[in-house]
Structure formats: structure tokens, C-alpha cells
Amino acid sequence: MRYKRDPKKIREVLGDKVQFVLGDMACVYGGILAGCSFFGGYPITPASEIAEGMARLLPRVGGTYIQMEDEIGSIAAVIGASWGGAKAMTATSGPGFSLMMENYGFAVMTETPCVIVNIQRTGPSTGQPTLGAQGDMMQARWGTHGDFEAIALAPSNVQECLDFTIEAFNLSEKYRNPVCVMADGEIGHLRERITIPDEKDLKIINRVEATIDKEKFIPFGVSQTRKSKVPDFPVFGTGYHTYVTGLTHNEKGFPATDKQKDHEKLVKRITSKISDDIDKIVKVEETHLDDADIAFVTYGASARPAETAMELARKKGVKVGMLRLKIVWPFPEKVIYKLGKKVDKIIVPEMNLGQIVHPVKEAVSGNCEVVSAPKIGGEMHLPHELLPYLGVK
């Protein structure tokens, strides 16, 4: 029997409407609110609290938590659960995210809705396990082999950990693509006040399940019931006898590995189903951009010191604004292009040696100066460290 989301039970298990919780725990709440009923996990700092939270709460709402043998198994079980009809997620950090890359691509190729929360820490390799970073932003976009479109959100506070995990499920269900919540150790281990949204305020999207005649059903083409490049989802056990493979496949799902056209048709559909909708997916927050000469382009934890630096600079008469990317992938190219035409300088503070600064430069197309403001080593930028980039002493 498949899981049925029970809003009343969920509220009972999550507890008070207003709470003071860890970012990691807010991801757990978001997942459960979205209807997640399977979590496959493996302990890793600073994401372990998500697995712990799921182990504690999921069975109480009737969902399943399994601690898998590694992160490869975790994402594999999550994808399997999704085909079994569950909303499923996992959570990890850098080393685990690296291990997940092959099956991340499998989820893309087989159009499997699922959510991966990455509480990023420093690297390369084991790095600084307990300290935050934003080192995996490009890995979320390019980490698995082959051509694909990524969807990734970057929360800047604990409330957004909850909200963005719900949003991640919505996007993954809508586009049938894996979606990453790219939080960082700072936000994951930050404790803040959150408000659990009421049921009536929740927007929850579920995948469109296949309902049409089994003989006529085409599992891997455009939808046969809606105007969409996302096919309806034939949940295992509902009689559609679907063959799902990571090999290049035709619309029937049968392997079609030796013809250029078959591959092109498939991969162009699974990438354009997302890129066609980029304007609908993009989510940014603009602050003080109306009169700004200089703009921060930020995401995740590094938006916080940038915001303070912006306010400090404004007090000294420097017109600074901020564009915060709530959704980093797909990249809001048009928004950044327009910003580049408007301001003289864009500063990109990141807790890495410069990752998102590159697509920013590409989008700006030389219309203004783009400066990377990197900081690594597991510490956030301090606001005053960002002031020199603004010409403020």
C-alpha cells in the first residue's frame, strides 16, 4: 500500500506552529510537509541532523526511513521509492554528493522526481567536515556526465530551508527531474525561528500520474494528456509495465543506443522541458536595486554578510543593491543581463574560490565589471571584509 499524506497527522507530529530549530531540521519539516514518505540516508556532517530528524519523524507519519550503506545506495533507494510512487528525498554533504553523481544522472535520464539536500561543507575531499562552504554549486550543475539541466535552490535562512524543500519537491514533481537544495553548513547548523505554514497556505504539486489506456500509453515522450514535455508518470504496480532504463531510450522506454537522432530527441526533450520554462522557474529577491550603481549577486549564507555590507555602504552614501538568487539553477541569465546593463559593477561573494561568478560573467556579457569576492576555510565573509569591494573603507 502506498503512503497517503495525512495533513492532520503531519501537524501533530511536527508540533508547534512557531519553533526555534536548526536549518537541517527545517529541511526535515519541509520534506514531510511536502508529502515525502521515503528518506534514504547516510550520516555525514553537517547534514546528519536531517537523517536523524527523518528517522524520528517519518515513521510517526507512516513514512519510511532507511539508513542505507552509503550515499550511492541512498540516492538509489530514493529513486526506486519514487518509481514505487513515493515522494522521496535524501540529504548529504560534499563527499556524499560526489558519490551520488552517477545516480543523479540516472534520475535525470529516467525523469525521476526526487530531492537531494546538500548541506555543503568545504573540500576538496574530506576538507573541513564541520564547517560550511558553497563548494558544490557547480557540481550540482555539471557533476554528472552528459547533457542535462539542473534545478537547484539555495536557502539563506532557516525558514527558507523549510520553504525551499517544499518548493524543491514541487519542482521535481512538476518537471520530473532531481532537484537539489544547496544549503550550506552555516545555514544547516543555524538555529532560527520558523513558522510552519498552514495547510491552506501550502502549495503542493504532485506528479501527474498516468491514467490513460495502457495500450496507448507512451512513457517517455511528451505528455499525452496535457500540453507538456513532461510525460505522465506510470507508477510501478499500476499495470503500465513500464521499462525504465538509464540507457538512451525511445518513447516506449526501449533501449535505442546506436542512433544519433534517438539520443538527440530524448536529451533535447529532457533538457528543454526545463529550459523552456526558465522564466517560470527563476526566483530572485531584489533589494535596493532601483538606484544602485553597484550590486551584489548572492545566494545562500553569503547573502547575509552582503546584506549588512550593503546597508553599511548605503549609510556612507554608496548606492549598493543586492540580487539574491533563491534558485541558482537554472541560471537567471536574463535577470543578470539586465542588471549588468543597469549597474557599473557586480560583486559576487561566495564561500568558494569563485563558482557562480562565472555564469554571472557570461550573462553580463561585458556590460559591466564583475568581481569575485571569495572566502574559503569554513568562515563566512564578515560584512567589513566586503566593504573594500564597494570602495568603502
Added chain:
Amino acid sequence: MTEIKTAEELNKKYLREGMWPTIFCNGCGNGVVLEYTFWALEELGWDMDKVVFVSGIGCSSRLPGYINADGLHTTHGRALAFATGIKAANPDLNVIVFTGDGDCAGIGGNHFIHAARRNIDMTVIMINNFIYGMTGGQLAPTTPFGSIATTAPYGNIEHPFDICNLAKALGANYVARWTVTHPYQPIKSLKRALQKKGFSLVEFLAPCPTAYGRRNKLGDIKKLWKWYEDHTILLEDYERIMSYGSEEEKEAMKDMFPIGVFQDIDKPGFFEEYQKLVARLMGKNNKKTAETEAVIKK
């Protein structure tokens, strides 16, 4: 339901249309294992809407594609982890994994160990052809000592993996090994494995004339298939010889594969235990223990 009597009728019912011909070579054992599985399913009379086949990468992992049922053809070695998720999402489904020796005992060894240890409710059918066939004959964890592989051109100096004894040690509910040259016991055994709760493994020794046979003076299909008859012994006989036989008899067992049922027990499967846990936490009439209460409060 009309009774199925011939292989042709069986194939008509269970094979997926439009997927033929198969990728398998002449003399390959994979099709035979598929046929045995169909017979076992037919005897059980299962609703094929509720059976899901999962596989990894390799020749035998292509089998789910040929079956008229839901199938998930996953990444190399990870089939059992995917299968775990499917079963978790809907415990009403019967999950069957087809995997090869490289897929299961090589790259997927750790997933195998833990699926068996957790007693996850699934049946794993591991087709062991001693070699990486699809990639052209490289050394496998099951390649017999001394055999030739493209990546062991001077003979294998590693000792092969005994997956059945591993599964037995892990406490799997059902463990058996057969060869494709013995038709009756395997069908009966598969049927038993499929009916089992918890984890069940059936290993098939299956010939690969192309990638293994040719390099090991067994390229002739008939000769290779006969090799399996000559190199297998019933588990009971094997154990008797190893316990009471002479040194010469024991020495002769060195290159022999015991076949038969290695384990047949009835521990509750993972999902049975999990459902008990959920019932304990969610049941209306149950009294929460102080311990549970403390965890919830935390």
C-alpha cells in the same frame, strides 16, 4: 486462466513485445534463467502488475527489458539499493532483482551485503558466468583461480567469491545455487525463494561461451555446458565428503561447485519489522512507552 503447458505459451504470456531479438549470444545461460523464472511465476500464479524487476548493468541485467512487467534497469551494481526503495514505497509489490556476478559481487558487493543483512524483502537472482561478459571478458570476482580473462591474460591469481556462503553468513532467509543445466530443482527453488519473506538469493552458474568459454578452452557450447555437469555436486554430498571423505576425495572437491539449498529460514523481513514499528508509533490504542515518549519529546 488457461493452463500453460508449453514454453511457447509461457513466452507469449511473459515476454514483452517489441524487444526482440535479445542481445544474448548463442549458448548463453541468461535466457534459460529467464525461462525458469517464468515457470516459477506461472506456478505461483502471481499478478504481473504487482511484480517489479530490477537490474544493474551487464548482460543478465538486460533481462527485465524482455519481461512484460514493470522494470527498472539501473546503474552498475546498485540494483539492490534501488529495489529497496521500490519495496519501501509500496510493500505490496513483489521485487525481483536480476544481476550478474560482476554487478552483484563486484561493484555492488556492499549493497548486496546490506540488503541481505537487513533482510530486505526481495528475491535476488544472480547469474554467475565467471566473467564480465558485456565488456568483453574481463576478470570478475567470481572468475575461477587460474582462468584466463582479458585483464588476467596469464591466468587469474585471485580467489573467487562464494556469494551463497556470504549470504548465508549474513542470515538471508533463503539461499540456493543451481546451474542452468539442471531444470527441475531450480524452478522449485525459485518458487520457494519468491514466496519467502525477507531476503532470498538464487545463484545460477550460467555459461558464457563468448567471453569466458573461448579463452578457457570451453568455446564449444556443448563442451561448456557439460563442464557445469562435471563441476557441480549436490551440497549434501559435498558436505559429506568434506566431513568424512578421504584426503583424495577432499582434494577432488577443490574445483567443484556445491549446488543446492544453503539456507532456508524464516526471520521476519525488514518491512514486516518496519510495519510493526510504525504500528507501535501510530496505533490508536497503543500506549506509548516512556522510551518512545522521550524520543518524541526530544
